[in-house]
Amino acid sequence: NAGVTQTPKFQVLKTGQSMTLQCAQDMNHNSMYWYRQDPGMGLRLIYYSASEGTTDKGEVPNGYNVSRLNKREFSLRLESAAPSQTSVYFCASSEVVRNTGELFFGEGSRLTVL
Amino acid sequence: GEDVEQSLFLSVREGDSSVINCTYTDSSSTYLYWYKQEPGAGLQLLTYIFSNMDMKQDQRLTVLLNKKDKHLSLRIADTQTGDSAIYFCAERYSSASKIIFGSGTRLSIRP
Numbered sequence: 001n002a003g004v005t006q007t008p009k010f011q012v013l014k015t016g017q018s019m020t021l022q023c024a025q026d027m028n029h030n031s032m033y034w035y036r037q038d039p040g041m042g043l044r045l046i047y048y049s050a051s052e053g054t055t056d057k058g059e060v061p062n063g064y065n066v067s068r069l070n071k072r073e074f075s076l077r078l079e080s081a082a083p084s085q086t087s088v089y090f091c092a093s094s095e096v097v098r099n100t101g102e103l104f105f106g107e108g109s110r111l112t113v114l
Numbered sequence: 115g116e117d118v119e120q121s122l123f124l125s126v127r128e129g130d131s132s133v134i135n136c137t138y139t140d141s142s143s144t145y146l147y148w149y150k151q152e153p154g155a156g157l158q159l160l161t162y163i164f165s166n167m168d169m170k171q172d173q174r175l176t177v178l179l180n181k182k183d184k185h186l187s188l189r190i191a192d193t194q195t196g197d198s199a200i201y202f203c204a205e206r207y208s209s210a211s212k213i214i215f216g217s218g219t220r221l222s223i224r225p
């Protein structure tokens with residue numbers, strides 16, 4: 001079982017470039033999430049999708065867009081990257097209906113914006 | 115996360131108990147979690163507590179929940195070098211799917 005797979009693992013962008021982080025889960029979970037991790041700031045929720053067809057803003061959505069392509073896949077897009085978006089990005093999935101809601105994380109994508 | 119607060123660092127002597135504290139804001143939170151992150155890795159669930167419980171014990175781990183003060187703590191008994199990691203508390207909002215994390219507490223172990 002692969003669990004949660006995110007690509008790419010590393011990416012360097014120039015300011016103003018765009019890119020999409022891909023995430024897929026094979027656990028048939030309804031909910032999926034994108035977080036960013038910065039030193040001293042913990043994990044901050046960017047966007048989440050409670051179920052296929054829905055997306056909601058988290059704590060820090062500005063500068064990002066998401067697409068819940070189907071139940072398995074949830075992508076994060078940076079339309080015009082900025083140095084402040086340099087971070088490690090984690091995708092996660094969870095089953096919250098009649099469940100504890102434990103999050104299963106991908107390995108992370110390290111993004112540097114120059 | 116802006117709604118969940120933790121101190122950033124904790125240093126304890128090997129064999130002592132570690133207590134990591136967290137305050138949260140949503141009084142309607144259903145579940146509260148502790149996750150562990152080892153260097154260079156993603157997060158893994160360590161333990162959780164349902165909001166109608168005051169305490170949960172799981173081997174060396176004890177979780178205490180004070181709903182009146184919105185305070186959560188994690189006690190690790192007999193702390194070992196392998197416990198060195200960043201510990202995150204997280205709350206699941208009453209809206210069910212939204213899960214917010216604290217800033218993480220880096221636990222270091224002194225010999």
